[in-house]
Amino acid sequence: MGSAHSREAITHEREEVDFLISTSNGSGRAHETLKHDDAFAVIDTHGDIGAFGDRGDGFFFSDTRYLSRLELLVARNAPLLLGSTLDATDLQLCADLTNPDVYADGALQLRKDAIHIYRTSYVRDGAIRQRLHLTNHSNDDLELTVSLVFDCDFSDIFEVRGMRREKRGTVARHIQSSQSVIYAYKGLDDVIRRTAVHLEPEPISLTETAALYCLHLPPKHSAKIYFTAAAEAGHAHPSCSYVKGLRDAHRTLRRAEHETTEVSVSNPELDAVLKRAASDLRLLTTNTEDGPYPYAGTPWYSTTFGRDALITALQVMWLDPAMARGVLRRLARFQAQSHDADADAQPGKILHEMRGGEMAALREIPFGRYYGSVDSTPLFVLVAGAYLQTTGDSDFLVEIWPAVLRALDWIDGPGDPDGDGFVEYARETKSGLSNQGWKDSHDAIFHRDGSLAQGPIAIVEVQAYVYAAKVAAARMAYELGELARAENLLRQAETLRVKFERDFWCEDIGCYALALDGEKKRVDVRSSNSAHLLFTGIAEPQRAARIAQQVLSAHFFSGWGIRTIATSETRYNPMSYHNGSVWPHDNAMIAAGFSHYGLNDLIQPIFDGLLDAAQEMDQRRLPELFCGFRRRAGRAPILYPVACAPQAWASGSMLHILGSLLGLSIDAKSRTITLKSPRLPASIGAISIRRLRAGGGSADFILRRKYETVIADVTDSRGGAKVIMA
Structure with missing residues (x-):
């Protein structure tokens, strides 16, 4: 009986193995996710995509990878990571980088920590956008080469997860202008998927997979480079400025926050x-x-x-x-x-x-x-x-x-x-x-x-x-x-x-x-x-x-x-x-x-x-x-x-458990918010809830512990909303 059950388990494993997720990665760098609507990016903490063979990275739209590589080189070397964080709103990945010691013909050409690179990334409207802010903190005039290496493979999300396909479509690469490259993939489903890469300012050299800049940086001076990769299906506008896109994202976020209930605890x-x-x-x-x-x-x-x-x-x-x-x-x-x-x-x-x-x-x-x-x-x-x-x-x-x-x-x-x-x-x-x-x-x-x-x-x-x-x-x-x-x-x-x-x-x-x-x-x-x-x-x-x-x-x-x-x-x-x-x-x-x-x-x-x-x-x-x-x-x-x-x-x-602790229920007909035997553990302290809706009304209130009970202080009520303790 035991061997039969083993064979059964093996059969199940073979049937579903194609849907398992591979854990293989190349660089060992940590990763973060940026997302907006149907587009998202898996990006490492340096701000790179696919560096050192990280196969799960990419910029994706509608289950297809529209950017499979994006790598920054400063003086032909990968920069060093000082620190990286996803901002509190989940909108931007912010990475602080610097240059390593750079040698040429055995001589030190660029001392470590001379350049600070503030690299920020976000996803919006079917595009991933990056800004590089490079500052010379040395006391020397520098002629600095900066390269961005990029590519698109248009892999299906299940390919990225590890499934193998016998056949794939074909990718075409075309330099559209001195600042842009177009990638087009004709799939076996006869759908053409495109990625538009745009750079600003104009690089001194642009190929189908790389852009080269030579920056003159006097001491304490800075320069900026902008990179955009847009999925055609996302209706993005590659020429849209980084700042405008980010401003629109923050405006949308503030509007969304105002439309939902706000919870804060002490x-x-x-x-x-x-x-x-x-x-x-x-x-x-x-x-x-x-x-x-x-x-x-x-x-x-x-x-x-x-x-x-x-x-x-x-x-x-x-x-x-x-x-x-x-x-x-x-x-x-x-x-x-x-x-x-x-x-x-x-x-x-x-x-x-x-x-x-x-x-x-x-x-x-x-x-x-x-x-x-x-x-x-x-x-x-x-x-x-x-x-x-x-x-x-x-x-x-x-x-x-x-x-x-x-x-x-x-x-x-x-x-x-x-x-x-x-x-x-x-x-x-x-x-x-x-x-x-x-x-x-x-x-x-x-x-x-x-x-x-x-x-x-x-x-x-x-x-x-x-x-x-x-x-x-x-x-x-x-x-x-x-x-x-x-x-x-x-x-x-x-x-x-x-x-x-x-x-x-x-x-x-x-x-x-x-x-x-x-x-x-x-x-x-x-x-x-x-x-x-x-x-x-x-x-x-x-x-x-x-x-x-x-x-x-x-x-x-x-x-x-x-x-x-x-x-x-x-x-x-x-x-x-x-x-x-x-x-x-x-x-x-x-x-x-x-x-x-x-x-x-x-x-x-x-x-x-x-x-x-x-x-x-x-x-x-x-x-x-x-x-x-x-x-x-x-x-x-x-x-x-x-x-x-x-x-x-x-x-x-x-958030769900918090509502359960409070014994919270809402009845829209009577516009009543009921708190049944609420509990406020010490791990919560006091809690403030604003704009909690009940049908056509809403209420603001603060809950505090008083001895062994919980008391509610209703600070505002609109549209006939009531808060009751039961």
């Missing part, structure tokens, strides 16, 4: 973590034709994902409900209309992932429009209901109600093919994902003995999502006057709740089964999924309390956060993707569940653990996940090598 460490999270969410949010949409994460998931965006929208619903509207509208537009086995699509199903590159167009990968997630559809309905409750936007409900009804039809139809009342998944295409819940790695769903569960699989949290979706749909139906439908949906939800308690609860392990396999056998593994589902309200209160205590035990809680499975389980591995790691968004959903059951006191360990972890991370940014090793004194969390950072639902996690 603890400066926490305030910095929350500000970074908010900045990262703005960075990842793309202005689509449907409205603002949070792309899942950079670099590999900077595109439309269903599950990720829905959970992110739910996390920050209290802060920015406009994000949920954009997510719902976009996913409604791309909702599956017909059956397509190659895309794991059935009518009414909500999108999992959408890609725009050459390989997706040619179906070399299945993700052009791919529907292989079992939870996106009930989450869509759930988020629609939460949006209505928060905003009272009945006009938008009317707009998306047909999509909600189609989603419900999928839940009761193709989503439940055997009619047993549980939504389950089994992929229809071998190139698709074998597991289609949020833990979608091939080995994430396994029995107690370690054997992989065989489908169709009914995953535990999905049934809870369906329960919450039907309750939410009932509220929406009442709003629209469809009373009979509303009553029927509530009956369906109660029937599911009773059946769920009977079929999923495992008394011997003290929690719900991770899943039911294809033979309806319980997958009796202790997992975070059981606590993740609590926010839906499907669990009996006594069982919810038992699960809460279990996931805060040493088997689950690492000191930094709750692991995805208990250390006692056969496949536990703290370095794995889904079998023992810590995911911030998972912890945030669990905390929301604690709040739902009035277990607010149990949220603080999660909040404090993740806060401590964030302060140990680069940029105080929580990544997609990190390893589940036990916390040890004096040691930081162990990073997972290829975790995305930033990632949307990781960025939203601390």
